Amino acid sequence: MWTHKSWQGRLLAHPLPAGERLRHYAGWCDAVEGNTTFYATPSRETVATWAAQTDPDFRFVLKLPKVVTHERRLGDVAEPLAAFLTAIEPLGPRAHALWVQLPGSFAPADVPVLARFLRRLPDTYRCAVEVRHPAFFTDAPSTRLLEGVLADATAEWIPFDTTALFQDRPTSDAERDAWTKKPRTPLRTHALTDRPIVRYLGRDDTARTVAGWQHWIDVCVDWLREGRSPTVFVHTPDNADAPVLARRFHDEVRAQVPDLPPLPEPEPVEPLTLF
Incomplete structure (x- = not known):
């Protein structure tokens, strides 16, 4: 998120063309959460404008599309995942991490699915996983199970x-x-x-x-x-x-x-x- 109504004219210049809003945000912070990618995969051309507005060391943490994480729950996702990775290629080193935000119903029993998904990701991207099921936080074996899978994939727990x-x-x-x-x-x-x-x-x-x-x-x-x-x-x-x-x-x-x-x-x- 790099635009917010309450920032306009107060923290960021307003009005700004769409192709300049991220550049102004990048004057405040050197990283951004990519929430909009959860709802739709952007075009490669749009992502290229993001790269053009930021320095190479700017950090994008991009949320995977909901069709991958919530609708198909990391299974049978080769096509939408490939489309997403192709779209974000113009970011180059700015793609700091792929943000895998999982639904609260994604439980310890589903961790093997996560393990298979992480193994199939290209090595060019780092991955960071956010879980919400309470057992991952309160049940020690579940915590160790998830940490082990993430460590094997050099993935972070957000x-x-x-x-x-x-x-x-x-x-x-x-x-x-x-x-x-x-x-x-x-x-x-x-x-x-x-x-x-x-x-x-x-x-x-x-x-x-x-x-x-x-x-x-x-x-x-x-x-x-x-x-x-x-x-x-x-x-x-x-x-x-x-x-x-x-x-x-x-x-x-x-x-x-x-x-x-x-x-x-x-x-x-x-x-x-x-x-």
């Missing part, structure tokens, strides 16, 4: 940290909506590879969002000192200030790891005028 959201009752419409849609999974901070990926969901209140991510600051500092290269996505229920918060998170980590490169400087947004 934690989606919603603990701050569910700490107490929602206080806004956006938080109430998130309560009905987001998974309640236990906190997980263990990395399997040198490129861990974290999805963090805070609150609409900035202070509570910042308080909720403090353990991730410590985890990321440790990962960086171990030679890992984490990618962290910061969300709030309304996402109104997500780019600002992402930069604040990066600054807090960089305060402890000064060698971490700074994020780019956003392009200035011209104030709106009456004429």
Whole structure:
């Protein structure tokens, strides 16, 4: 996601042609979650415009289409998967990871299907898997089973940290909506590879969002000192200030790891005028 209505004219210039929106976002953050690819595989030409708007070290974490993960549940997916991989080829090194977000019904009994799927992926792409079935978090044998399959494929386990959201009752419409849609999974901070990926969901209140991510600051500092290269996505229920918060998170980590490169400087947004 690199456009949001509340960012327009405030964080990003507005109006912007479609071919420039990602470039302006890339002035705020150096990574993006590709959520739209879940709903439809983009054309190769569209993906080429994404590459043209970003530097080679920009990171795309692209969600696999729902026909692959949810409708066919990783089975009999050769055709839609091949179409997706062909479409994203123009990204080159920007394709940081293929994001396999599995439905909550995908249980430990389904792990052999995941193992077969991962073995068939081309080595040119790294894979990161997000699971939501509670047994993967609460049942030790199920945890070990999934970790073993992911480790064999050099794939990462993406934690989606919603603990701050569910700490107490929602206080806004956006938080109430998130309560009905987001998974309640236990906190997980263990990395399997040198490129861990974290999805963090805070609150609409900035202070509570910042308080909720403090353990991730410590985890990321440790990962960086171990030679890992984490990618962290910061969300709030309304996402109104997500780019600002992402930069604040990066600054807090960089305060402890000064060698971490700074994020780019956003392009200035011209104030709106009456004429």
